[in-house]
Amino acid sequence: MDPAAPAPFPRVVISGRGFVGGAGTGYPALAAALRADRSAIRVVAGGPRVPALGAPADFVAEPWLAGLAAVEPELGARARRLLRNVPRPALLGVAAAHEAAREAGLGPDAPGTAGTGVIVAGSNLAQDWGFANAGAVLAGRSPNPRHAVVYADSHQVGAVSELLGWRGPGLTVGAAAASGHAALFQAWLWLRAGVVERCLVLGAATGFSPVEAEAFALLGAAAPAASVAELGGPFDRRHAGFVAGEAAAAVVLEVESAARARGTVPRGCLAxxxxxxxxxxxxxxxxxxxxxxxxxxxxxxxxxxxxxxxxxxxxxxxxxxxxxxxxxxxxxxxxxxxxxxxxxxxxxxxxxxxxxxxxxxxxxxxxxxxxxxxxxxxxxxxxxxxxxxxxxxxxxxxxxxxxxxxxxxxxxxxxxxxxx
Amino acid sequence: MISMDPETERIFEVVKANVVKVLTGIDPATVTLERSLTELGANSVDRVEVVLYSAEDLGLDVPRAELHGARNLADLVAVLRRHAGR
Known part of the structure; x- marks a missing residue:
């Protein structure tokens, strides 16, 4: 190949990172937990058929909304309207997406970036919300009046787009536990193909209901350990299944030249x-x-x-x-x-x-x-x-x-x- | 200003509280009987929420069909009041 010939595809870099999960709220909280080998796994439930261990996020919307409103009043008010009466995965997802967008210097006030794409990774995210609504209907009550709008995973795509003022392409991508990979793969293709210059990928939090918790346990896929001390983690001789964790994670992927033109610092390259x-x-x-x-x-x-x-x-x-x-x-x-x-x-x-x-x-x-x-x-x-x-x-x-x-x-x- | 008897006023206060809950950030003083939910900024889902929560708070089960003609909060309160009186 001629060494002077241009590369066939642009380099795809990561310019924004966001996280809300068991390790804490914010990407720095995740980085600190990893550096300390700090596990978020703890006893969360008990019962003969439900896994005892989990790694839930302590995230509560109200203080996050108040914090956002203190720094960005207009965006805070918009987030408050968007996130009232929605399934919990959407709360975590929008918070993680906002963090990644802000690190990348993106938002409704960033000129020339309204074409940013949004891909939400995951399917069947609001199972717990659906379970609660099924209970209401079975008891003869109305479902949540917002159910028809927010039960769908694609609700998160629209919520992120509305919060950040983005009008590029958007969709959800599902591939079970490989959904995050599938969404990053899709975004990588879009960027290399020139469909978009930048795209946010949101790995959505998965809100299992008691049905999924029992079903995975029934299959032998969920760890049966009753305490953290009994748990064998991945690759340990005592391993006997996964422990469900709760986290939303977001990255902004960007064509390198576009990121650098905006003065944004690449944090890594999706090669x-x-x-x-x-x-x-x-x-x-x-x-x-x-x-x-x-x-x-x-x-x-x-x-x-x-x-x-x-x-x-x-x-x-x-x-x-x-x-x-x-x-x-x-x-x-x-x-x-x-x-x-x-x-x-x-x-x-x-x-x-x-x-x-x-x-x-x-x-x-x-x-x-x-x-x-x-x-x-x-x-x-x-x-x-x-x-x-x-x-x-x-x-x-x-x-x-x-x-x-x-x-x-x-x-x-x-x-x-x-x-x- | 439309004058209200105590029962109408009680129902209106329930509706108003739900308008304030659903339409985050709205000035409660703007919620008056003459206004429609749409004028106050409610979309189609917000309207269903206000009606459903108000009926629930009042312990009423109101058929959706009866609410279709409601042009403003006074109409909504009147429908709720009719059911409350049964």
Whole structure:
């Protein structure tokens, strides 16, 4: 190739980050929790059929709204109108999206940015809200009068668009636990294809109802541990399923030249992405599919396995899921296995489902920026002695990271992040 | 200003409280019987909310069809009052 020829696609950078979850409110709270290996997992419920452990967010809308109104009165009033009487995932989502937009210098007052796109990652986000409304109807009462408008996941797309004054393309994207990856993949394609110059990806919080909590437990996918001490986290010999976490996570993706033209600081680069199906609809992981997704993302980034410093693993926490991922990583990294480090934010944040991929991207950005690797709080005895898991937080430079994400339905996805 | 008997006034206060709850940031002084919910800034969902919450607060079950003709808050209060008297 002619070295003087222009690159076929523009570089896609991340210029804004937002987080609301168990680690706290705000991306800095997530970064601080990761640096301290601080787990948000605690006992949240009890009962013979409902998982005892969870990692809920302590987020309350009112103080957040008051804080916003104090700094940006008009936006605060708009947010207050938008977020009255809506499902909880929308509260967390709009707060995370606002934080990411503001870091990127975007909002209704930023000239030339009204074409920003919005992609919300996740499907079936307001299950708990639907469950409560079903209860009302079964008891002979009316459903919530806003139900017809806000039960749909796409409500969050409109809410973010209205708050920030954006009129570009927007939609929701679902791929089960790989939804965050799917949304980032979609945004990456839009930016590379020139559809938009910038796009916010919101990994939405997943509001499980007691129905989903019981159903995952019934399947053996949710960790049955009754206390934190009994919990085996991802890749631990005692692993027996995931712990549900609550988090919304947002990033602004931007064509690098457009970001720099606005004077915005790139925080990282989304260098490669892949999303594949496995010709099967069920929950079973597949080593071949996971290997294919990782290799394809690396190829898209133009990197070899030996170029990577870190893998942020999908880390389902189920024995089958963890074993398959370890096997796929051994295949992909082969000779480079001794060089690359492996960790997973799910050990600390719980499994946040729709937002998991975006949370993992934020975790990688925090580690690149802070010069550290986060460890695990629930990993006592790893199931694999070839992979170099980060056991406790340590100082290390990360220039390139692979982020895995797999989902029920045969979804296998991977992203490659590089330092800005 | 439309004059009100005590029962009408009680129902209007319930409606007004719900208008203030649903239309975040509205000045309560602007909520008068002559005004319509649309004039006050309510969209279609907001209107349903005000009616439903008011009926619930008053312990009433009002068929939606009876509310279609309501042009302003006075009409809404009259429909609610008719049911409250039953």
């Amino acid at each position: 490669g992405a892949a999303l594949l199906l496995g010709a099967r609809h069920g929950p079973e992981p597949d080593v071949d599919d996971e290997e294919r997704a990782m290799r394809r993302a690396l190829a898209a980034a133009g990197l070899a396995p030996g170029d990577l410093d870190l893998v942020s693993a999908h880390a389902s926490g189920t024995p089958a899921g963890d074993r398959a991922e370890c096997a796929a990583l051994r295949r992909v990294f082969a000779d480079a296995l001794g060089r690359v480090r492996v960790n997973a934010p799910k050990d600390l944040t719980g499994h946040t489902f729709s937002s998991a991929g975006v949370v993992a991207v934020l975790a990688c950005l925090a580690q690149m920026e802070g010069g550290f690797l986060h460890g695990h709080a629930h990993l006592a005895e790893p199931i694999d002695d070839q992979l170099r898991f980060v056991r406790r937080a340590e100082l290390a430079a990360t220039r390139a990271a692979l982020v895995n994400g797999f989902g029920f339905g045969g979804f296998a996805a991977a992203l490659v992040l590089t330092a800005p």
